[in-house]
Amino acid sequence: MDHSKNYITPKGIEKLKAEYHELLNVERPKVVEVVAWAASNGDRSENADYQYGKRRLRQIDGRLHFLQKRIEAAEVIDPKSLKSDKVIFGATVTIENEDGDVYTYQIVGEDELDIKQNKISWKSPVARALLGKKLDDEVKIQKPAGDEMVVITDIVFE
Template structure:
């Protein structure tokens, strides 16, 4: 019996960012580096040509990322629907919470490929997201973190980008 493959979810905007990166690497960055590599190779002895060595390494890194993105985009499941109950936390939601110290925080539950601590985009698999999923407006959730336990009160849930 084989185990069911776990789905990897992503928002439409997150998927588009990855697709745009792949397009940029393939259509702009790779041809540019290839031209630079050819120019460096034409200079003669490649064993001591720093530009040639650098461009060769850069091309390998671009090709690695192109292969990864090409595979990854096919594996991801884009979530575009909004839930029937907008007062409940699901994937893609922006959640405003108050913590134990009455500090407010905004999180957005996204796929692992689009997490960004600076913007509050947290992975669906993170402890905070796992605690928030399925909860309702006004609920208080307790989260076990490495720094200790923390309580968060859900004060707002949005499924479109909040205006502020």
């Protein structure tokens, strides 16, 4: 996989676009309004509303710029359209460790990472260890506490 690409699922790109839209069309205009009102009150050097508003505008503009670049670089891949006997981007993989503990992860884009929902970035150490492997393969995952051997028990695309 090309590490400069921004691989992302359809849900992930929609989330980025929704955040961009919210910031640009809802939050930014509100902050501009507050800054304009605060500026009209005179001395800006001691005006907390004005100073906070300007800082918040810089944060919003920075985030908008970041989101725009991520959206432009996005290569949308729909897991439902994939078929493979190997672990690839978008796969939901179930693994079992030597203690019999079972974990299921979906391999997603960097912008979709959500540990609570078991979504891991395709660039993460766990995903990199699993990518390209097949059902019943033994895989060594390098962890800070030491290497862990796991077996792939299921690969699905949903």
